[in-house]
Amino acid sequence: MSHVTHPAFRLMALLVLALVQISAKEDVFHRSGEELKLIPPNFGKLDRIQWKFGTDLVADWYGDDVNYYEALVNRTTLDPETGQITIKNGTKNDNGLYSVELNQHRQVALYDVKFIKNVTKPVIIVKPLNCSPESKNCTLSCDADTADAQPVTYWWKDRGEDWRKGEQLKPIFKEELQDITTFSCRLENPLGSGEESNPMSNPFLHPSDKSGIPPAGVALLVIGAIGLILAICITVWCCMYKKEHLQFPRLKCPGNGNAAAGAGDAERDADDARQRPNGAQRCADAKLDPESAVGLLSNGVASYHTGQPAPTTTPPGEDTSQQDGPPQQR
Structure with a gap:
Protein backbone atom coordinates (compact mmCIF):
# COMPACT_ATOMS: atom_id res chain seq x y z
CA MET A 1 0.00 0.00 0.00
CA SER A 2 1.47 3.24 -1.04
CA HIS A 3 1.34 6.31 1.16
CA VAL A 4 0.65 9.60 -0.55
CA THR A 5 1.72 12.74 1.24
CA HIS A 6 -0.79 15.50 0.89
CA PRO A 7 0.68 18.83 -0.36
CA ALA A 8 -0.87 20.66 2.57
CA PHE A 9 0.96 18.37 4.98
CA ARG A 10 4.28 19.06 3.27
CA LEU A 11 3.68 22.79 3.48
CA MET A 12 2.89 22.50 7.16
CA ALA A 13 6.05 20.54 7.78
CA LEU A 14 8.12 23.18 6.04
CA LEU A 15 6.51 25.93 8.12
CA VAL A 16 7.20 24.02 11.35
CA LEU A 17 10.83 23.54 10.29
CA ALA A 18 11.15 27.24 9.50
CA LEU A 19 9.65 28.19 12.86
CA VAL A 20 12.06 25.90 14.66
CA GLN A 21 14.97 27.48 12.85
CA ILE A 22 13.71 31.02 13.52
CA LYS A 117 30.32 50.60 20.39
CA ASN A 118 29.47 52.16 23.72
CA VAL A 119 27.08 55.10 23.66
CA THR A 120 28.68 58.52 24.11
CA LYS A 121 27.76 61.50 26.28
CA PRO A 122 24.92 63.40 24.59
CA VAL A 123 24.20 67.12 24.44
CA ILE A 124 20.74 68.68 24.58
CA ILE A 125 19.86 71.00 21.71
CA VAL A 126 16.88 73.37 21.88
CA LYS A 127 14.77 73.67 18.74
CA PRO A 128 14.04 76.13 17.31
CA LEU A 129 17.18 78.08 18.19
CA ASN A 130 15.12 81.19 18.99
CA CYS A 131 13.12 79.39 21.68
CA SER A 132 12.67 81.87 24.57
CA PRO A 133 10.51 82.62 27.63
CA GLU A 134 7.98 84.14 25.24
CA SER A 135 7.59 80.87 23.31
CA LYS A 136 4.64 78.59 23.99
CA ASN A 137 6.27 75.32 23.00
CA CYS A 138 9.70 74.06 21.88
CA THR A 139 11.53 70.77 21.34
CA LEU A 140 14.57 69.31 23.08
CA SER A 141 16.84 66.96 21.11
CA CYS A 142 19.20 64.51 22.84
CA ASP A 143 22.04 64.44 20.30
CA ALA A 144 25.02 62.06 20.13
CA ASP A 145 26.95 59.98 17.60
CA THR A 146 25.01 56.70 17.48
CA ALA A 147 26.11 55.40 14.07
CA ASP A 148 28.00 52.36 15.46
CA ALA A 149 26.11 52.06 18.76
CA GLN A 150 22.65 50.97 17.62
CA PRO A 151 20.17 49.95 18.90
CA VAL A 152 19.93 53.01 21.18
CA THR A 153 17.22 54.06 23.62
CA TYR A 154 16.80 57.55 25.09
CA TRP A 155 16.13 58.47 28.71
CA TRP A 156 15.04 61.85 30.13
CA LYS A 157 14.99 63.36 33.62
CA ASP A 158 13.40 66.55 34.98
CA ARG A 159 11.92 67.76 38.27
CA GLY A 160 14.65 65.73 39.99
CA GLU A 161 12.67 62.54 39.37
CA ASP A 162 13.85 59.13 38.17
CA TRP A 163 14.88 58.52 34.57
CA ARG A 164 12.03 57.91 32.15
CA LYS A 165 12.32 56.23 28.78
CA GLY A 166 11.48 58.44 25.82
CA GLU A 167 12.47 59.42 22.31
CA GLN A 168 15.35 61.46 20.97
CA LEU A 169 13.02 64.46 20.53
CA LYS A 170 11.13 65.70 23.59
CA PRO A 171 8.35 68.27 23.04
CA ILE A 172 8.00 70.77 25.90
CA PHE A 173 5.16 73.19 26.66
CA LYS A 174 5.51 76.38 28.66
CA GLU A 175 2.25 76.09 30.58
CA GLU A 176 3.20 72.61 31.87
CA LEU A 177 6.83 73.20 32.83
CA GLN A 178 6.92 76.40 34.91
CA ASP A 179 8.25 74.50 37.95
CA ILE A 180 11.15 72.81 36.12
CA THR A 181 14.60 74.42 36.12
CA THR A 182 16.74 71.89 34.17
CA PHE A 183 16.53 68.87 31.84
CA SER A 184 18.99 65.98 31.44
CA CYS A 185 19.19 63.02 29.05
CA ARG A 186 21.31 59.93 28.52
CA LEU A 187 21.60 57.06 26.03
CA GLU A 188 21.54 53.32 26.52
CA ASN A 189 22.26 50.30 24.33
CA PRO A 190 22.74 46.56 24.96
CA LEU A 191 26.27 47.27 26.24
CA GLY A 192 24.98 49.53 29.01
CA SER A 193 24.10 53.09 29.95
CA GLY A 194 26.21 56.06 28.96
CA GLU A 195 27.15 59.26 30.72
CA GLU A 196 24.31 61.72 31.18
CA SER A 197 24.31 65.10 29.47
CA ASN A 198 25.07 68.38 31.19
CA PRO A 199 21.90 69.90 32.65
CA MET A 200 19.99 72.09 30.20
CA SER A 201 18.21 75.13 31.63
CA ASN A 202 14.50 75.43 31.03
CA PRO A 203 14.26 77.79 28.00
CA PHE A 204 10.91 79.10 29.24
CA LEU A 205 12.41 80.62 32.40
CA HIS A 206 13.80 84.16 32.54
CA PRO A 207 17.51 84.43 33.47
CA SER A 208 16.62 85.59 36.98
CA ASP A 209 14.48 82.49 37.49
CA LYS A 210 16.98 79.87 36.30
CA SER A 211 18.78 79.79 39.63
CA GLY A 212 15.72 78.09 41.09
CA ILE A 213 15.66 80.66 43.95
CA PRO A 214 12.66 83.00 44.21
CA PRO A 215 13.29 86.79 44.40
CA ALA A 216 12.44 86.84 48.11
CA GLY A 217 15.07 84.18 48.70
CA VAL A 218 17.67 86.19 46.80
CA ALA A 219 16.89 89.26 48.94
CA LEU A 220 17.28 87.23 52.11
CA LEU A 221 20.61 85.88 50.92
CA VAL A 222 21.89 89.40 50.21
CA ILE A 223 20.75 90.69 53.61
CA GLY A 224 22.31 87.70 55.31
CA ALA A 225 25.62 88.24 53.52
CA ILE A 226 25.70 91.93 54.53
CA GLY A 227 24.91 91.03 58.14
CA LEU A 228 27.68 88.43 58.17
CA ILE A 229 30.22 90.95 56.87
CA LEU A 230 29.19 93.51 59.51
CA ALA A 231 29.44 90.92 62.25
CA ILE A 232 32.97 89.99 61.15
CA CYS A 233 34.05 93.65 61.05
CA ILE A 234 32.64 94.34 64.55
CA THR A 235 34.30 91.22 65.93
CA VAL A 236 37.70 92.19 64.50
CA TRP A 237 37.38 95.77 65.81
CA CYS A 238 36.44 94.56 69.31
CA CYS A 239 39.39 92.16 69.40
CA MET A 240 41.84 94.88 68.36
CA TYR A 241 40.35 97.37 70.87
CA LYS A 242 40.50 94.84 73.69
CA LYS A 243 44.07 93.85 72.84
CA GLU A 244 45.25 97.48 72.80
CA HIS A 245 43.65 98.35 76.13
CA LEU A 246 44.88 95.20 77.83
CA GLN A 247 48.44 95.93 76.70
CA PHE A 248 48.23 99.68 77.34
CA PRO A 249 45.72 100.72 80.02
CA ARG A 250 44.36 104.23 80.06
CA LEU A 251 47.09 106.84 79.63
CA LYS A 252 47.84 108.91 82.72
CA CYS A 253 49.74 112.09 82.07
CA PRO A 254 51.95 113.55 84.83
CA GLY A 255 50.53 116.58 86.58
CA ASN A 256 47.02 115.75 85.49
CA GLY A 257 45.54 118.16 87.98
CA ASN A 258 45.58 115.83 90.99
CA ALA A 259 47.38 117.87 93.63
CA ALA A 260 47.54 114.91 95.98
CA ALA A 261 49.57 112.80 93.56
CA GLY A 262 53.04 112.18 94.86
CA ALA A 263 56.35 112.56 93.04
CA GLY A 264 56.62 108.80 92.56
CA ASP A 265 53.25 108.60 90.86
CA ALA A 266 54.14 111.49 88.56
CA GLU A 267 57.41 109.80 87.60
CA ARG A 268 55.64 106.51 86.80
CA ASP A 269 53.09 108.37 84.70
CA ALA A 270 55.87 110.10 82.81
CA ASP A 271 57.65 106.77 82.10
CA ASP A 272 54.38 105.22 80.96
CA ALA A 273 53.70 108.09 78.57
CA ARG A 274 57.19 107.84 77.05
CA GLN A 275 56.82 104.09 76.40
CA ARG A 276 53.53 104.45 74.53
CA PRO A 277 53.32 105.29 70.82
CA ASN A 278 53.03 109.13 70.67
CA GLY A 279 52.36 109.16 74.42
CA ALA A 280 54.37 112.32 75.02
CA GLN A 281 52.65 114.08 72.15
CA ARG A 282 49.22 113.06 73.42
CA CYS A 283 49.94 114.46 76.87
CA ALA A 284 51.25 117.66 75.31
CA ASP A 285 48.11 117.97 73.19
CA ALA A 286 45.96 117.48 76.29
CA LYS A 287 47.57 120.63 77.80
CA LEU A 288 46.83 119.39 81.25
CA ASP A 289 50.11 120.58 82.62
CA PRO A 290 52.19 122.66 80.19
CA GLU A 291 55.31 122.36 82.32
CA SER A 292 55.16 118.57 82.56
CA ALA A 293 54.15 118.27 78.90
CA VAL A 294 57.20 120.23 77.82
CA GLY A 295 59.34 117.87 79.82
CA LEU A 296 57.75 114.86 78.18
CA LEU A 297 58.18 116.31 74.72
CA SER A 298 61.82 117.12 75.32
CA ASN A 299 62.53 113.63 76.64
CA GLY A 300 60.12 111.55 74.53
CA VAL A 301 59.49 113.23 71.20
CA ALA A 302 63.15 114.01 70.58
CA SER A 303 64.04 110.38 71.17
CA TYR A 304 61.14 109.28 68.91
CA HIS A 305 62.21 111.47 65.98
CA THR A 306 66.03 111.21 66.19
CA GLY A 307 66.50 107.75 67.59
CA GLN A 308 68.92 109.21 70.22
CA PRO A 309 68.17 109.79 73.89
CA ALA A 310 67.13 113.35 74.51
CA PRO A 311 69.30 115.48 76.84
CA THR A 312 68.05 115.53 80.41
CA THR A 313 67.32 118.75 82.19
CA THR A 314 68.60 119.49 85.71
CA PRO A 315 66.50 121.62 88.01
CA PRO A 316 68.24 124.88 89.04
CA GLY A 317 70.42 124.69 92.15
CA GLU A 318 70.93 120.90 92.05
CA ASP A 319 74.53 119.69 92.32
CA THR A 320 75.38 117.24 89.52
CA SER A 321 78.94 116.53 90.55
CA GLN A 322 77.90 113.43 92.47
CA GLN A 323 76.01 112.07 89.51
CA ASP A 324 78.90 112.13 87.06
CA GLY A 325 82.00 110.10 87.83
CA PRO A 326 83.37 108.78 91.17
CA PRO A 327 83.28 110.95 94.28
CA GLN A 328 86.27 113.34 94.66
CA GLN A 329 88.92 112.74 97.32
CA ARG A 330 89.27 115.39 99.93
Missing part, protein backbone atom coordinates in the same frame (compact mmCIF):
# COMPACT_ATOMS: atom_id res chain seq x y z
CA SER A 23 13.11 30.30 17.20
CA ALA A 24 16.69 29.02 17.47
CA LYS A 25 18.13 32.38 16.37
CA GLU A 26 19.82 34.31 19.13
CA ASP A 27 20.63 38.02 19.05
CA VAL A 28 24.19 38.70 20.18
CA PHE A 29 25.45 42.24 20.84
CA HIS A 30 29.15 42.52 21.50
CA ARG A 31 31.60 45.37 21.99
CA SER A 32 33.69 46.16 18.91
CA GLY A 33 37.30 45.08 19.16
CA GLU A 34 36.70 42.52 21.89
CA GLU A 35 36.88 38.74 21.59
CA LEU A 36 33.54 36.97 21.00
CA LYS A 37 32.87 33.34 21.88
CA LEU A 38 29.87 31.50 20.38
CA ILE A 39 29.04 28.28 22.21
CA PRO A 40 26.54 25.90 20.53
CA PRO A 41 24.16 23.74 22.61
CA ASN A 42 25.46 20.47 24.02
CA PHE A 43 25.19 17.83 21.31
CA GLY A 44 27.00 14.93 22.94
CA LYS A 45 30.08 13.47 21.31
CA LEU A 46 31.04 15.43 18.22
CA ASP A 47 32.48 13.99 15.05
CA ARG A 48 31.78 16.88 12.69
CA ILE A 49 31.57 20.67 13.16
CA GLN A 50 30.95 23.31 10.55
CA TRP A 51 30.58 27.09 11.14
CA LYS A 52 29.31 29.53 8.54
CA PHE A 53 29.10 33.33 8.30
CA GLY A 54 26.05 33.86 6.13
CA THR A 55 26.68 31.34 3.33
CA ASP A 56 30.49 31.45 3.61
CA LEU A 57 32.42 28.77 5.45
CA VAL A 58 34.38 30.02 8.46
CA ALA A 59 35.76 26.80 9.97
CA ASP A 60 35.11 23.04 9.90
CA TRP A 61 36.37 19.92 11.56
CA TYR A 62 35.90 16.26 10.51
CA GLY A 63 37.86 14.43 13.19
CA ASP A 64 41.25 15.65 11.98
CA ASP A 65 42.74 19.12 11.72
CA VAL A 66 40.56 22.23 11.81
CA ASN A 67 40.23 24.07 8.52
CA TYR A 68 39.79 27.86 8.48
CA TYR A 69 38.46 29.80 5.52
CA GLU A 70 38.84 33.25 4.06
CA ALA A 71 35.76 34.82 5.64
CA LEU A 72 37.51 35.29 9.00
CA VAL A 73 40.95 33.86 8.31
CA ASN A 74 43.52 34.32 11.11
CA ARG A 75 40.82 35.68 13.43
CA THR A 76 38.95 32.53 14.44
CA THR A 77 39.64 29.54 16.66
CA LEU A 78 37.51 26.37 16.81
CA ASP A 79 37.38 24.03 19.79
CA PRO A 80 36.60 20.48 18.46
CA GLU A 81 35.50 19.21 21.88
CA THR A 82 32.77 21.78 22.53
CA GLY A 83 32.15 23.22 19.07
CA GLN A 84 32.86 26.73 20.42
CA ILE A 85 34.20 29.27 17.95
CA THR A 86 36.13 32.39 19.00
CA ILE A 87 36.19 35.53 16.85
CA LYS A 88 38.92 38.09 17.55
CA ASN A 89 38.91 41.84 16.87
CA GLY A 90 35.31 41.92 15.67
CA THR A 91 34.09 45.02 13.81
CA LYS A 92 30.84 46.10 12.20
CA ASN A 93 32.04 44.37 9.00
CA ASP A 94 31.64 41.09 10.89
CA ASN A 95 27.98 41.72 11.69
CA GLY A 96 25.59 39.09 10.39
CA LEU A 97 24.23 35.58 10.79
CA TYR A 98 26.51 32.84 12.13
CA SER A 99 25.28 29.24 11.99
CA VAL A 100 26.73 25.96 13.20
CA GLU A 101 26.10 22.37 12.04
CA LEU A 102 27.01 19.55 14.42
CA ASN A 103 27.28 15.93 13.30
CA GLN A 104 25.71 16.89 9.96
CA HIS A 105 22.59 18.32 11.62
CA ARG A 106 21.74 21.50 9.75
CA GLN A 107 21.81 24.78 11.68
CA VAL A 108 21.81 23.49 15.20
CA ALA A 109 22.17 27.12 16.31
CA LEU A 110 21.84 30.47 14.59
CA TYR A 111 23.35 33.70 15.96
CA ASP A 112 22.60 37.22 14.74
CA VAL A 113 25.83 38.95 15.75
CA LYS A 114 26.27 42.73 15.98
CA PHE A 115 29.54 44.33 17.01
CA ILE A 116 28.68 47.77 18.43
